[in-house]
Amino acid sequence: MRVLVLTVDQRGSTRAGAGDRVPEVLAGLATLTTPAGAGVLRAFERTAGDEFQGVLDDPDLLAPVLERLLRGGGWSIGIGVGEVEEPLPESTRAGRGAAYLHAREAVTSAKSAPWHLRVAGDRPAARDLESALWLWAALLARRTxxxxxxxxxxxxxxxxxxxxxxxxxxxxxxxxxxxxxGILEGLRARELVTTIVGGLLQDGSPPAVGAERSHP
The missing domain is CATH 1.10.10 (Arc Repressor Mutant, subunit A)
Structure with a gap:
């Protein structure tokens, strides 16, 4: 099974007055569903310290999850794309597989990445998703x-x-x-993110949006 694993870590939680924001964010993410009523595959839950994790298998859910996190700010976000071992445990943090390893790699590098967000996976289109998310994050950051x-x-x-x-x-x-x-641009960004995720979660190997590239 191909999924997205999101590993998210609160930044600056040790600063005076920062507080623990994880419970509030988890409560908000628990309410998110697609227009068809589908929810996350495995619920977001705290893993350790100021970190939490969730598993998605629906392309329509990544954009609303990330918009909520980017809007609030203060998070390092790692997105891992790949297979997970089946049967998937009921507890998010008990899962295993390549997607979990990619998410760990991504959240670690997100701490010093643009918009504190990274995507890691086993297909070239993971980079396309990351590029689209960086551009979208830049747009959201200017919104008053x-x-x-x-x-x-x-x-x-x-x-x-x-x-x-x-x-x-x-x-x-x-x-x-x-x-x-940038409301119109934001809507297009959501559509683009959903399309790329749909390709990444397919069992086949769809070509990356920007597959013909020579730059690093």
Whole structure:
């Protein structure tokens, strides 16, 4: 079985006032499902210290999980792509296999990587996923609180004119906020991430998005 294993470590937890953010984040991630109602394959759970881990087998779930983590900030995120030993245990942290090893490698290198996020796997497209995630993370990092307000309402299914009515501003103002927040680009980034993950989780060996490359 091919899966994604996410290993996530809180950064700066020993600083004064930082506190333990893991329980709050785990509670939020537990509520995430796909539009079809599917959830994570194995629930996110604390593994040790300030680290937690989860297993995904649905391409539609990676983007909402990562958006929540990137929005809050303060995490080193490692994504491992590959096989796991079956039958998969009920406890996330009891699992074994290549995907777990890749996730450990990724979270270790994420501590000094752009956006504190790395992807490791057994296929060239793992690099394509990492590149797409770095670009998406850069877009999300520039989004202000007002931009997130519009993004959340759009995600709930409202049109721009309905968002404007809800917030008591003009449609033009909402269009300007949406452009500044990169909402359209963010939606395309989610689609791209989901497509790449779908290929990575296939049993075959689909070509990487950027397979013809000579640079490191």
């Amino acid at each position: 609180a007002r931009g997130w307000e519009v993004a959340d309402l759009v995600d709930s299914g409202l049109r721009y004119d309905e968002v404007a009515a809800r917030l008591g501003v003009t449609p033009s103002a909402i269009s300007q906020r949406a452009a500044a927040a």
